[in-house]
Amino acid sequence: MGLEKHEKFIMKAKSTLVFEPGWSEDNLTGAWRSERPEVDEEKCTNCDICWLVCPDACIKREGGKIEINLKYCKGCGICAEECPVKAIIMVREESD
Amino acid sequence: MTEEFFTGNRAAAEAAKLSRTQVVAAYPITPQTSAVEYISQFINNGEMKANMIRVESEHSAMSACVGASLAGARTFTASSSQGLQLMSEVLYFASGMRVPTVMGIANRTLSMPVNIWADHQDSMVNRDSGWIQFYCANAQEVLDNIIQAYKICENEKVLLPAMVCYDGFIISHVAERMDVLTQEQADMFLPEPNGSNRPLLDPKEPLQFGEVVYPDWYPDFEYKKHKALLESRETILEVAREYNELFDRSYGLVENYLTEDADIVFMGLGSLTSTTHWVVNELREKREKVGVLKLRVYRPFPDKEVIETCRNAKVVAIIDRDIGYGTTGMLYPDVTRALYPLDERPKCLNFIVGLGGKDVTPETIMNIYKISERALKGEEVDTVNWPDARIYD
Amino acid sequence: MTKKTKIKDLTDEEFLHYGSLSCAGCGAILAFRHVLKALGENTIVINSTGCMAVVMQMAVPKIPYFHVLFENGPAVMSGVEQALDILGKRDDANLLVVAGDGGTADIGMGSLSGAVERGHDFIYLCYDNESYMNTGGQRSGTTPFGAATSTTPVGSVIKGENRPMEMRKDVPEIMIAHNTPYVATASIGYPLDLIDKVKKAATIRGPSYIHVFSSCPAGWRSEPKDSVKLAKLAVQTGFIVLFEHEDGKRTFQHLPKKRKPVKDYLELQGRFQHLLEDRETIEKMEEFVEKRLEWIQR
Numbered sequence: 001m002g003l004e005k006h007e008k009f010i011m012k013a014k015s016t017l018v019f020e021p022g023w024s025e026d027n028l029t030g031a032w033r034s035e036r037p038e039v040d041e042e043k044c045t046n047c048d049i050c051w052l053v054c055p056d057a058c059i060k061r062e063g064g065k066i067e068i069n070l071k072y073c074k075g076c077g078i079c080a081e082e083c084p085v086k087a088i089i090m091v092r093e094e095s096d
Numbered sequence: 097m098t099e100e101f102f103t104g105n106r107a108a109a110e111a112a113k114l115s116r117t118q119v120v121a122a123y124p125i126t127p128q129t130s131a132v133e134y135i136s137q138f139i140n141n142g143e144m145k146a147n148m149i150r151v152e153s154e155h156s157a158m159s160a161c162v163g164a165s166l167a168g169a170r171t172f173t174a175s176s177s178q179g180l181q182l183m184s185e186v187l188y189f190a191s192g193m194r195v196p197t198v199m200g201i202a203n204r205t206l207s208m209p210v211n212i213w214a215d216h217q218d219s220m221v222n223r224d225s226g227w228i229q230f231y232c233a234n235a236q237e238v239l240d241n242i243i244q245a246y247k248i249c250e251n252e253k254v255l256l257p258a259m260v261c262y263d264g265f266i267i268s269h270v271a272e273r274m275d276v277l278t279q280e281q282a283d284m285f286l287p288e289p290n291g292s293n294r295p296l297l298d299p300k301e302p303l304q305f306g307e308v309v310y311p312d313w314y315p316d317f318e319y320k321k322h323k324a325l326l327e328s329r330e331t332i333l334e335v336a337r338e339y340n341e342l343f344d345r346s347y348g349l350v351e352n353y354l355t356e357d358a359d360i361v362f363m364g365l366g367s368l369t370s371t372t373h374w375v376v377n378e379l380r381e382k383r384e385k386v387g388v389l390k391l392r393v394y395r396p397f398p399d400k401e402v403i404e405t406c407r408n409a410k411v412v413a414i415i416d417r418d419i420g421y422g423t424t425g426m427l428y429p430d431v432t433r434a435l436y437p438l439d440e441r442p443k444c445l446n447f448i449v450g451l452g453g454k455d456v457t458p459e460t461i462m463n464i465y466k467i468s469e470r471a472l473k474g475e476e477v478d479t480v481n482w483p484d485a486r487i488y489d
Numbered sequence: 490m491t492k493k494t495k496i497k498d499l500t501d502e503e504f505l506h507y508g509s510l511s512c513a514g515c516g517a518i519l520a521f522r523h524v525l526k527a528l529g530e531n532t533i534v535i536n537s538t539g540c541m542a543v544v545m546q547m548a549v550p551k552i553p554y555f556h557v558l559f560e561n562g563p564a565v566m567s568g569v570e571q572a573l574d575i576l577g578k579r580d581d582a583n584l585l586v587v588a589g590d591g592g593t594a595d596i597g598m599g600s601l602s603g604a605v606e607r608g609h610d611f612i613y614l615c616y617d618n619e620s621y622m623n624t625g626g627q628r629s630g631t632t633p634f635g636a637a638t639s640t641t642p643v644g645s646v647i648k649g650e651n652r653p654m655e656m657r658k659d660v661p662e663i664m665i666a667h668n669t670p671y672v673a674t675a676s677i678g679y680p681l682d683l684i685d686k687v688k689k690a691a692t693i694r695g696p697s698y699i700h701v702f703s704s705c706p707a708g709w710r711s712e713p714k715d716s717v718k719l720a721k722l723a724v725q726t727g728f729i730v731l732f733e734h735e736d737g738k739r740t741f742q743h744l745p746k747k748r749k750p751v752k753d754y755l756e757l758q759g760r761f762q763h764l765l766e767d768r769e770t771i772e773k774m775e776e777f778v779e780k781r782l783e784w785i786q787r
Binding site for chain 3: 020021022023024025026027028029032033047048049051052053054055056057058061062069071072074075076077078080081082090
């Protein structure tokens with residue numbers, strides 16, 4: 001993606017230094033949460049408010065269905081709080 | 097080449113114009129002011145295609161230069177004294193971002209007490225900010241150093257900012273005869289100002305600047321920047337050779353004057369070295385073996401050249417137009433550190449003169465000589481001397 | 490205000506990578522997410538030190554981004570803008586300066602005021618969580634009266650921030666006094682309103698200023714799930730007023746017909762716990778809110 005041109009400015013090594021866009025995606029913030037959102041598809045009216053208010057864009061709304069990206073969802077619970085029909089509930093994470 | 101009669105500030109403005117600088121962000125402060133006024137006139141006359149940002153502080157002046165440079169433009173600013181101090185946080189920001197901007201410094205002391213006249217306190221206290229530092233002895237050097245600085249700083253091996261320092265009023269406001277390049281000549285020497293050889297802020301090629309670097313990696317970055325500054329001496333010499341071939345004005349890292357057989361070598365920065373030239377001529381007529389070593393480049397410090405000049409001297413009189421409170425002048429430890437590895441080291445004396453614009457007259461230099469001569473004869477003398485200050489015991 | 494954006498109109502494209510370091514329930518990153526949606530990929534972000542700057546580490550933004558010093562965002566932007574202009578590339582990008590309340594109201598005020606006064610073409614976004622949250626929630630110029638922060642703690646003698654509410658630094662009004670072409674306040678409680686205001690700002694040739702009220706569970710000691718709710722309650726109680734200011738006129742959004750009691754807002758936040766039984770202070774707050782609502786609609 002055009003980074004080669006700046007090769008000489010980038011030091012090669014694997015560690016906390018950033019070489020590729022989206023290096024943060026190695027940081028699975030899903031591990032932070034103690035509760036995860038679960039969607040009751042009957043109740044869900046696809047109003048997309050949960051998609052709108054998720055700080056970390058962990059809710060997908062394509063294809064008229066709500067899907068939570070549990071790799072990164074931090075379990076804040078805003079989606080459950082703001083859902084007008086209470087179709088999302090927060091479920092305690094069990095230690096596996 | 098045209099023959100002109102310019103002040104140092106006018107020379108600085110001319111150099112910025114000839115270098116096709118594209119963004120100038122500056123804030124007024126005595127004695128730098130007329131440099132930026134001239135540039136404003138050039139722009140408003142249509143003689144200079146540049147945008148002037150009349151910022152609300154020097155902190156913002158350097159910040160704007162960094163922003164403009166990272167967007168691909170060639171940038172210039174100028175400042176002095178308190179302004180340079182207010183800017184100091186941003187000096188490290190600029191060198192840390194490896195931004196090749198050039199800044200004129202009309203040297204002026206630092207308050208308190210308040211004083212608007214020349215000494216090197218302002219640029220010297222910022223000597224370790226990762227910037228190349230040139231010191232000029234006259235207006236001609238102001239023009240030549242600024243133009244050369246762009247070619248040096250924009251070289252991929254360097255990519256560091258540069259300060260071109262010249263004494264407030266003594267150089268900034270005194271008109272001198274000088275030879276000025278034509279625009280064609282400058283264009284022949286300087287490449288087209290486009291930042292294409294370095295990463296830029298560009299939506300077509302998104303990059304992130306100003307990342308946090310964690311402890312594990314931080315030394316690596318610092319070493320790279322330090323090494324670039326140390327090795328910039330090669331680029332400085334290379335650019336000087338090219339400048340000399342084109343315009344017949346030779347520059348090095350230092351300038352030696354009658355030092356080959358000198359027992360006493362005077363060392364210093366800026367216009368006081370010209371006064372010292374005059375005194376050296378006087379003394380040479382009386383068969384005194386004296387010489388002057390003027391540093392043109394103070395950062396990176398020219399260790400090799402200082403050693404070569406001073407190794408055979410008996411006494412080195414290091415003249416500081418600044419003071420490190422609680423220690424010596426700031427040039428002094430650089431020189432003694434450079435000479436330390438020599439088996440036989442000359443006696444190094446430090447002279448604090450000309451603070452706050454006090455005139456460095458031939459008498460001042462003669463006093464320095466007398467003290468150095470006593471040392472030459474083996475007498476005990478103070479290491480640090482204040483020849484032009486009234487000492488109230 | 491031009492056509493109101495609906496949720497379905499919004500792009501699904503995201504301009505921040507996953508895995509960013511923002512706290513769960515962070516209001517600021519929710520604001521930033523939608524601001525970037527409103528502006529799109531042709532945006533250069535100049536971000537002063539603060540929570541967002543820390544959160545953006547590890548290459549989170551997908552657009553050109555520059556983390557600058559605490560107080561020089563607007564000055565750096567001025568340089569970028571004038572460089573793009575002289576290089577004939579000015580129209581290529583929205584220039585967005587982002588800073589928190591401390592970076593805007595306190596340390597960066599000089600730089601912001603200068604850039605606005607010079608009339609550079611840029612958008613300034615202040616995410617206001619009413620304290621220096623990145624450094625642990627120290628008090629800032631916008632901290633509300635009474636709030637407990639780490640530098641205005643609740644002590645046996647002094648309880649929380651005792652600088653009066655009316656002396657709080659009101660940056661949007663300061664920007665209006667600059668005759669800034671477009672000034673708007675927003676809240677993460679109303680994301681669509683925020684998006685419309687950012688889109689409006691992008692059409693302005695010259696400086697525009699958006700002050701977005703963004704909750705902070707860590708600093709306010711509120712539940713992460715309440716971040717959006719609190720940002721709505723702040724509006725519904727009149728604590729903050731959403732408006733646009735352009736051509737000397739002010740238009741209001743989500744102005745509460747009937748104001749909710751201030752206590753509804755305070756009780757969800759640990760930083761106000763010590764006030765809940767303090768009838769006199771609550772009285773004074775209600776009074777302040779009423780007076781200000783009156784003044785702002787004068």
